[in-house]
Amino acid sequence: MAKVQLHLFVNGEEHDLIIDDRSSLLDVLRNELHLNSVKKGCEVGECGACTVLINEETIDSCIYLAIWAQGKHIRTLEGLMDEEGNLSDIQQAFIDEAAVQCGFCTPGFIMAAIPILENDEAFTRDDIRKHLAGNLCRCTGYENIINAIEKTKNKRMHKQ
Numbered sequence: 001m002a003k004v005q006l007h008l009f010v011n012g013e014e015h016d017l018i019i020d021d022r023s024s025l026l027d028v029l030r031n032e033l034h035l036n037s038v039k040k041g042c043e044v045g046e047c048g049a050c051t052v053l054i055n056e057e058t059i060d061s062c063i064y065l066a067i068w069a070q071g072k073h074i075r076t077l078e079g080l081m082d083e084e085g086n087l088s089d090i091q092q093a094f095i096d097e098a099a100v101q102c103g104f105c106t107p108g109f110i111m112a113a114i115p116i117l118e119n120d121e122a123f124t125r126d127d128i129r130k131h132l133a134g135n136l137c138r139c140t141g142y143e144n145i146i147n148a149i150e151k152t153k154n155k156r157m158h159k160q
Contacts, residue, residue: 008069010035011079025069026050026061029076037077037107048135051108052076058112060134075114077107089155090117093148101139109135113149123153 002021009015010033017032026043029035029052038061041049045063052061053075080088090110093099100106112135116123123131128146137145 004067006066006070008072008074010074011076019066021065021067023066024062025052025054025059025064025066025074028066028069029061029074035076035078039104039107041104041108045134046136047105048108048112048132049105051111051135053111053114056115056118058115058134075111077110080110080114090114090148090152093152094145097144097148097151099140099144099148105135105137105139109137109145113152116149117153117156122157123150125150128153 003018004021006017006019006028007015010029015033017028019028019032026038026040029038030040038052039049040062041047043062045060048060050061051058053059054064054069055072077091080091082088087095090113094106094110099109109132112132116128116131125146128149129142132142132145
């Protein structure tokens with residue numbers, strides 16, 4: 001076990017940490033930075049519960065070594081709220097559309113939706129489904145999740 005220094009930006013804040021060089025980004029986010037929205041599910045990159053954005057790309061943080069994040073910008077669900085702690089539009093849409101049951105997979109789905117929402121292109125329901133293919137849910141049946149993303153995307157497209 002070797003200890004290494006890790007410098008990264010998480011939700012807009014700069015962090016310098018000393019970590020075990022074998023640590024996953026998931027473990028560093030949860031255990032060192034206490035960002036509990038990043039869920040430990042399968043630990044092999046199959047379920048998407050640990051999805052975060054690294055330099056605006058969706059990544060399963062359970063199979064991403066923390067040292068690979070050196071100097072990079074990470075976004076988690078906690079980084080979507082505004083300064084007053086108000087939920088983002090996509091977080092509120094998940095509530096409004098009943099896209100949450102047990103909630104374990106919800107942060108990963110929301111983070112996987114961010115590239116869709118921040119893209120200026122139109123997305124069909126099938127495009128959304130394909131984009132979310134790496135995220136699994138055992139409770140909701142997916143339709144309400146897709147509804148929440150689609151409605152948020154449509155609202156954002158009409159504001160432009």
